[in-house]
Amino acid sequence: MEDYSVSPAGRAAAYWFADGLPEIVCGLVMILCGGLGFALWSVGLSPLWSFPGLLLLWKDRDIIEFLKAHLTYPRTGYVRPPMNSDDAPPRTVGTLMSLSAPVSDRNVTHFRNNTAIPLSLAAFWTGLTDQTWIWPVTVCAAVVAMYALNRRLERPYRWWEMVPLALAGSALMLSNLPRGLRPSPALALAGAWLLALGGGKLVWYLHGHPRPDQEGARA
Amino acid sequence: MNGQAQEIAELDRMVHEPARLSILLILDGVGEADFLYLQREGGFTQGNLSSHLAKLEEAGYVEVKKTYKGKLPLTLCSLTTKGDRALAEYSRRMLSVLQTAPQRSGKRP
Numbered sequence: 001m002e003d004y005s006v007s008p009a010g011r012a013a014a015y016w017f018a019d020g021l022p023e024i025v026c027g028l029v030m031i032l033c034g035g036l037g038f039a040l041w042s043v044g045l046s047p048l049w050s051f052p053g054l055l056l057l058w059k060d061r062d063i064i065e066f067l068k069a070h071l072t073y074p075r076t077g078y079v080r081p082p083m084n085s086d087d088a089p090p091r092t093v094g095t096l097m098s099l100s101a102p103v104s105d106r107n108v109t110h111f112r113n114n115t116a117i118p119l120s121l122a123a124f125w126t127g128l129t130d131q132t133w134i135w136p137v138t139v140c141a142a143v144v145a146m147y148a149l150n151r152r153l154e155r156p157y158r159w160w161e162m163v164p165l166a167l168a169g170s171a172l173m174l175s176n177l178p179r180g181l182r183p184s185p186a187l188a189l190a191g192a193w194l195l196a197l198g199g200g201k202l203v204w205y206l207h208g209h210p211r212p213d214q215e216g217a218r219a
Numbered sequence: 220m221n222g223q224a225q226e227i228a229e230l231d232r233m234v235h236e237p238a239r240l241s242i243l244l245i246l247d248g249v250g251e252a253d254f255l256y257l258q259r260e261g262g263f264t265q266g267n268l269s270s271h272l273a274k275l276e277e278a279g280y281v282e283v284k285k286t287y288k289g290k291l292p293l294t295l296c297s298l299t300t301k302g303d304r305a306l307a308e309y310s311r312r313m314l315s316v317l318q319t320a321p322q323r324s325g326k327r328p
Contacts, residue, residue: 008248011260069289077256078293079249 009082013154016081016108019072020201021064022155026112027194029056030119034188038181047184048127054120057112071202075209081108114149115194118142123186126173135173135182140166165193226316233278234309238263238271243306246281246298254294272296280305 016022033054037047068078122142126135143166150156172189173182234240241261246252252260258268275281280302286293298306 008245008260012249012252015256066289069291073253073255073288073291073293077259078253078288078295079256080251082249 010154012079013082013108015076015079017111017155018076018201019068019205020198021067021072022060022108022111023194023198024202025060025063025067025198026057026116027191027196027198029054029060030116030191030194031188032191034184034186034191037184037187041181041184046127047181048124050184050187051120051124054116057116060112071206074211075206108154110153111150111155114153115146118145118149119190120187122169123183123190126186127180127183130179132174136170139169139173139186143169161197165190168193223316223319226312230312231305231309233274233280234305236271238267239275240309242268242271242275242296243280243298243302246296247303247306251295251297254296257296275302278302278305 033050036053037050040049041047119142122138125138129135143162147157147159147162168189169186172185177185234243238261242257245257245260254268254272257263257272258265261268263271272281272283276283278301279299282297282299284295286295
């Protein structure tokens with residue numbers, strides 16, 4: 001199994017997430033889709049039509065690279081992120097279900113698969129069923145799936161990062177929202193959670209790594 | 220000269236130097252990195268890294284090219300095929316030497 005703290009490739013993979021930008025971009029796309037779903041609902045259409053917008057997440061690299069070129073690379077340097085590598089072992093249903101198996105080799109693109117897909121599926125599902133008890137169970141299942149899928153990868157979640165999402169998601173699901181609208185605030189909440197995680201990391205990163213020219217000016 | 224001594228004598232000194240070995244191992248793992256990243260990862264000073272990169276580039280083990288990411292100028296470094304082969308050969312020789320050496324605990328009786 002890859003040890004992300006030791007091998008150069010593992011450290012390069014973890015470096016992609018050091019500034020929180022992947023979470024921020026993913027969160028913003030989810031919030032946008034949630035907002036679009038709300039707009040669709042207000043004109044009498046199903047918010048589920050906003051979900052294809054999540055495909056933008058599979059085009060996120062250019063946006064993230066653009067932001068990193070302005071924020072990250074001048075501060076701590078550039079390294080090619082390992083992504084979409086052809087040598088990554090195929091991910092089967094078996095490896096996805098097995099919590100102990102190393103689910104992938106170095107590949108930072110697995111973050112969005114292991115984060116965006118469980119969250120989107122949970123949000124989508126809440127719009128399809130009338131049974132109230134299923135909604136918080138779905139949210140908690142998505143949270144546990146995300147924790148399990150990411151825990152051995154380059155961007156593991158800590159349990160205390162997951163608790164607010166599980167609690168807020170369950171509270172939202174038990175509130176008195178119309179069933180048809182439910183997926184949109186669920187998606188927006190997931191996006192806001194990612195945005196908060198990424199935003200916190202970005203602030204921490206920028207504070208810890210001033211631009212070399214600013215460092216020189218302070219000295 | 221015995222086999223082990225022969226292997227040690229034939230080690231590639233361009234690779235054997237710790238700082239250069241560190242640079243080659245980082246580049247081997249990541250594919251491509253810029254000067255600042257290498258400096259931070261390896262704990263080098265600017266002058267030290269420049270001098271070792273120049274030697275590696277001269278030997279044809281590393282390719283250094285100036286480019287841009289957006290408007291940011293970058294000095295990108297990557298391992299060449301020759302460098303990859305040299306690192307593989309160095310690893311083979313070192314492993315061979317260490318495998319024939321007696322196991323040591325680090326404690327003298």
